[in-house]
Structure formats: structure tokens, C-alpha cells
Amino acid sequence: MSGMVSVSAGYAHSLALKSDGTLWAWGSGYDGQLGNGGMNDSRNPVKVSGLTGVVAMSASRLHSLALRSDETVWAWGSGDSGRLGDGFTVRRVTPVQVVGLNGG
Template sequence: GERHGLATSAAGELWSWGRGSHGQLGLGGDSDGVHAPQRIQALAHTRIVEASAGGLHSLAVNDVGELFSWGAGRDGKLGHGDAKAQPQPKLVEALRGVP
């Protein structure tokens, strides 16, 4: 992302670090700076295989193809049907079951 990073582990864990002023770190709130990678606990129940850090939001896909998004929700970019910010990963229900 512009000011934050994401990394997946071989075990399917997702880690984030950097600036999280809009919740884009997925750690449950806003943060001026996380200087070392922290595991995103909200996704501990699922195996993440892909992740992408946008300017003020983040996306992740698990091993069964479900998409999660979080961060700034302006213009509906998180896919949850509103423009609300999400400080933790949330399943994009509109794409659930889409191959």
C-alpha cells in the first residue's frame, strides 16, 4: 500500500505493519504507525493465500476463495454495500460463492 504493508506466511497467516490511520492494518482500530509486522488476529480462523494493500484499504482471499476487505470504505470500495470504514477484516458477502 501507500503507507502500509501486508505479508502472508506459508501457514496462511496474514501480517500487517505501517500506517493504519483508516483501519487498513486490520488490527481493530486506527494507528499512526506499527513499526513491526503484527498478525491480523481477526483472520486467525482462516488460511489466507493472497493479500493486497491499497492506498487506505486492504484485501485478502482465503483458501476457499472468500474475499475479505477492511480500511477506508469511501465510495463503497470495500464491497460491503456502504461507505463505512472497517477496522477489521470483513467478509464481502456479495461475492460469497462466486467462483
């Protein structure tokens, strides 16, 4: 892969942002923090589902976050304690928009 502009390391997974605004993840997928629709680990980078125009991202212990060019924030992985910001406490294996942080 080429065109990487930023990387972030979580507890057991990592994220890489490409210059085309796509986001890639690898490592532990135990709580869906890879964002590719599953909960399997990946030894190789997999594309985070449904996200384009990403300008910043962060990998945490069991969840991930992305900021898109339209100023919306997206989260996926473990939803414990409401950490995904979507009003629920459930796991999300693909990105969901954080409520109340609308772009514009």
C-alpha cells in the first residue's frame, strides 16, 4: 500500500489513513474495532467499511474514531459506557455517526 498520511496504534489494533481519504485497519477485531463488518482479527490491513473523505482518525483500546472532511465524527467497536456516542451501549462492527457532532 502506498499513499499513507497518518497512522494510529490502539491497544491491539492499528489504523492507517491514505491520502485518498480511505481508512485501513489491522490487528485485533474482538470488539469490531477494525470496522470491516466482522469481529475477526486481521494480520493484513482491511478497509474500514463505508467511510470516505477521512481526514483524521484515532485507535483506542476497543474502539476507533474517524473525522471526515464534512466535519462529521464516526465511531465503531465496543460501545461500553456509551463510548461510541451514538446513544447506545452496544458493539458496532461498522462505523456509526456520533450524535450531535454534525459537520457544517
